[in-house]
Amino acid sequence: MIEAPDLEADLPRATAGDIAVNNLMSACERSWSQFWQARERPGIAEYIVEQEHLKAQFLGDLEALDRLDALADELERVDPESVRTALIRAQVASMAHRFAEATRCLELARSRGAAASDVTRLSLSIDQACGKGLEAVLAARRRTATESGRLEDLVPLGALLADLREFDEADRMYQQALRAYQDVSPFAPAWVCFHLGALWGELVPEPQASRAAQWYRRAINYLPCYVKARVHLAEILLGDGSTPDARALLTPVVSSGDPEVHWRLGDVLNAMGTPADADAHIDAARSGFERLLGRHLLAFADHGAQFYSGSGNDAGRAFELATINVANRPTLRAFEQAHAIAVGAGERQTASRLCGDAKAHWGKTAAFDLSSLVTCRCDLVE
Structure with missing residues (x-):
């Protein structure tokens, strides 16, 4: 039996989660009202993107992606040539894992004179999500986190370190992020606690269920919903x-x-x-x-593949979704998922091809040495 932990740990104090969620919902409703009254009002669309992202991330309100697509379409209609529209379209596309579209929109924003900091911030997120140029991304993440010491910069660094299988250092970054937090909103510390739960419950080679459960409970203690x-x-x-x-x-x-x-x-x-x-x-x-897959295929291909490979009991659909996901974002975890599902579906040649592609992308990294793919066979491709 996993016992509930003592939640009197040295964690940041925050506003009660139910109050924070009510405030978020009210603020988001006001923001949408203001947007429809004055679509080009500076800052309001950006604020809506932030609020809707919180609703999707924490409340499971996945229709937020539909609302954000509608927001981006409306900006395109009323202000098609602006830097702001291109940046918001890039951000919305990235949230839906449409990374090729996000990159195109970001380049358009750059050509229109977007601030370098705005372009760099989103470009780093896209590259990290796609497993692209991670040495450069890691260097930039370390530099930014060292300079600011803020939770907002420490958490992406921790997530990247976890992707690179540097688990202990990732844990240190997350813990440092909690210590650095100075605000009272519960969303950010809950986010960090969730990352720590996933780190020790899913990402490490030998999961530590009790440790992960402790962090998930702390996340829920911040935000019951x-x-x-x-x-x-x-x-x-x-x-x-x-x-x-x-x-x-x-x-x-x-x-x-x-x-x-x-x-x-x-x-x-x-x-x-x-x-x-x-x-x-x-x-x-x-x-x-x-x-969800019908509306936002790339955003849910990985979770859909996981569902259909297990309780959904459809190996063919799982295989289809896993190959879509790894083509969109060839991260090590995506390769591992796609390879395992291909093997389970009896797609031996595809499994071998994925093994070879994974080694080509990741074989020279230290992370690959800890991967289940390190011993897979690549000699079955005709």
């Missing part, structure tokens, strides 16, 4: 046999609309011996994923 933290903690509790606790975590956030909630709740109910109820939630997850 934090959908992804609840989902990830429920997975740990399910693995530990604590099915009633896992169900209690997931039930309050079913209304979020995130199909992962239905997916994991289906797994929990199946483990509790109620297969009919479990099947209903798995069907809801399948419908939810297909709806």
Whole structure:
């Protein structure tokens, strides 16, 4: 049994999560009202992007991507030649993992005279997400984090270090980010705690479930409605046999609309011996994923592939989505996922090709030495 941790750790104090969420919802509603009254008003569209991103990230409100696409389309209609429109389009496309489009929009913004700092910030995020030029990205991340010491700069550095399999240093960066935090909003520290949970629960070669659960609980303590933290903690509790606790975590956030909630709740109910109820939630997850994939394929290809390779029980669909994902963002984790799914689907030649491509992209990095692909075969391609 995984025990709930003592949450009296040395963590930043913050506004109560429910209050912060209510404030966010009210502020976002006001911002949209102001936008429709004066679309070219400086700063308002940028503020909406930030607010909608928080709603998607923490509340599981994935329709935020649709609203942001509508925002970008409206800016394109009323102010098509501005730097601002190009930058916002780049940011919205990046959030939806449309990285090729985001890069084109960013280049357009650069040609229109966008500030170098704005271009560099988003360019680094795109390159990091795609596993491109990571030595340069790492150097830039280290330099920025050292100069500012801010949470906003330490967390991306920690995430990159985790991608590079430098787990202990990633942990130090996240812990430093928590110590550096001076604000009272709960969103940022909850975000860091979630990263720490994922680091020790999913990314390290030998996951430490109790350590990860502690961090997920802390994220939820900051933001009780934090959908992804609840989902990830429920997975740990399910693995530990604590099915009633896992169900209690997931039930309050079913209304979020995130199909992962239905997916994991289906797994929990199946483990509790109620297969009919479990099947209903798995069907809801399948419908939810297909709806999202139809609108934002690249944003959900990786999670869709994971679902269909497991509880979704469709190896062909999983293989299709995993290959789309790795083509869009050839990170080491994407290669690992696609290779494992290809093997499971009996696609031996594709698996071999992916192995070769992964070694070509990542074989000279220290991270590859810790990858499951280091021993895979690349000799089956005709």
